[in-house]
Amino acid sequence: MLQKFALAFKTKTIELFAEDEEEEEDRASISAAIDLDPAPEEIITGQRVVVLKPDPLPPPPQLDPETLILALFATLSSFRAAYLHLQTAHSPLLPDAVRSADRAAVSHLRRLSDLKDSYFQNPNPSTRPVLPFSSHLQAQVLENQHLLRTFEAVVNRLQSDIDRKDAEAAALKQRLRDVETANSKLARRLDRACTPPDGKVEALLSIGVFDSVLKDTCRVVHRFTRRLVDLMKRSGWSLDMAANSIYPNVDYAKAEHCSYAILSYICLGMFRGFDSEGFSREGSGGIGLDGIDVNTQRMNSLTQFIEHSTVDPLELISGSSSCDFAKFCERKYQQLIHPAMESTFCRNSDHGEFEWGALRASGPLYEPFVSMASSIWTLHKLAWAYDPVVGIFHVAKGTEFSMVYMESIVQRAVTMGLDREKKSRPKVGFTVVPGFRVGKTVIQSRVYLNGLKEVV
Structure with a gap:
């Protein structure tokens, strides 16, 4: 019965309207449907069915x-x-x-x-x-x-x-600590070396030590001179005229030997005042130890020799421009290098307000000159540690050649135009490297002989 009632109710709810004349007939059909047991597939006729559609959904929002x-x-x-x-x-x-x-x-x-x-x-x-x-x-x-x-x-x-x-x-700090430890050990060794017993001082101050340092110094002077000659050639200088202005009327065996005159000019200029204790001071000349104990002077010179040998001269002169070594470099540079010469070396360089004739780090000869001055300065300190002090000498032009005191700087050479009957000796044209007296020993001066012919 519930099923029949539900079916009848459903039919009634979907009915919207019907014709007036069919109303009674519909009711009779419904009553008959209640009394009978219709099949599920029963089709209801005579009704108008309208399908209800849901309200349309709003349009989807547009992409913002x-x-x-x-x-x-x-x-x-x-x-x-x-x-x-x-x-x-x-x-x-x-x-x-x-x-x-x-x-x-x-x-x-x-x-x-x-x-x-x-x-x-x-x-x-x-x-x-x-x-x-x-x-x-x-x-x-x-x-x-x-x-x-x-x-x-x-x-x-x-x-x-x-x-x-x-x-x-941290690694650099450790390295610094290691370096400081090593420096402290070296400082203690230096202190012991600077104040050795008298026997060790005599062993250190031998002729062989001085000769070895002198040879190193000569090599540095040669290196600087080659640098100077190279700059002169590139700047258009005439080496013949320059050599003749330094030592006129010298008969060179070869045209290239005129560079020895420039080497002599540099070497003798750097060694000028070597026999003075105040090597770095202007106007000091001659050996002067008045009021100073000789042993004290020797030990001070030896100490300065050791200390200067262990430092970089470029760092020393840049760190203290008022020290004795810096004054020595400045004075020697002004004596040897003329401002006009240096200006021609930097003719094509832009140095602005560069002060010509003064030793400056931007100069073309700065580093080789400081190295040369450092070598000669070290040799001077060593010379004044000897007892007696090492002496220096050079040979005048025209002096007869002596194998005891002189050595020809041109090794493969023989004299030409000699008078065999008088057996005259060759004459000295000029001194290139001065000679030294170490005690009773003579270190020969190196000279250029006038009127030589090189052996081929």
Whole structure:
């Protein structure tokens, strides 16, 4: 009965209206349907059925361009953060971090590709994918989060650099401590060397030591002279005229020998005043030890010889321009190098207000000259540590050659134009390197002989 009632009720609810003349007939049909047991497939006739449709849904919201842009920027920030993490994971190499950052970067690239495809494949705004209303807020949050991750990666890299710098600083501090320890040991050895017993002083101050230092000094003077001659040639100077102005009327065996005159000019100029204790002071001449104990003077000279031998002369002169060595270099440079000569060496250089004739670090002869002056200064300190003090001499022009006191600077040479009957000896043209007296021993002076012919 409930089934029949439900069927009848359903039929009644979907009926909207009927013809007036059919109303009674419908009621009779309903009564008959109640009394009878109709089959489920029973078809109801004589009624007008209208299907009710649901209310139409509102149109989907259109894609907000601002939301799309925010999503795009958020994805870009994510990719940038992932790529930065990928770079950071390579130094030092962390395989797991590299793989994770690589996957993240690839996923963000795919997200960018999807955004691009969704925009260009749907030109109609109504068919574009719909983003939630809060997507722009979520995009801003994501962008800020990825910016924080980027800053975190930068901070991690900077912290790694700081840790590395700290490790380097610690290593340098340890090296400094080691150097200071080594310096202290050397200082103690230097103190012992500067005040050795008398027997050791005599062993140190031998003729062989002085001769060895003298040979080193001569090599440095030759090196400076070659540098000077090279600058003169490049500047257009005539070496013949320069040599003739220094020593006129000298008969050179070869044209190239005129450079010996320039070597003599430099060497004798640097050794001028060598026999004075105040080698660095202007106007000091002759040996003067008045009021000074000889042994004290010897020990002071030996100490200065050892100390100067262990320092860099360029650092010494730049660190203390008022020291005796700096004054010595300045005075000798002004005596030997004329301002006009130096100006021609730097003719094509832009020196601005450069003071010609003064020893300056920017000058073309600065380093070789300081090295030469340092060698002669060291030799002078060693000479004044001997007892008696080492003497110096040079041979005047026109003096007959003596194998005891002189040595020809041109080794392979013979005299020419000699008077065989008078058996005259060759004459000295000029002294190139002065000679020295160490006690009773003579170190020969090196001279250039006038009127020689080189043996081929």
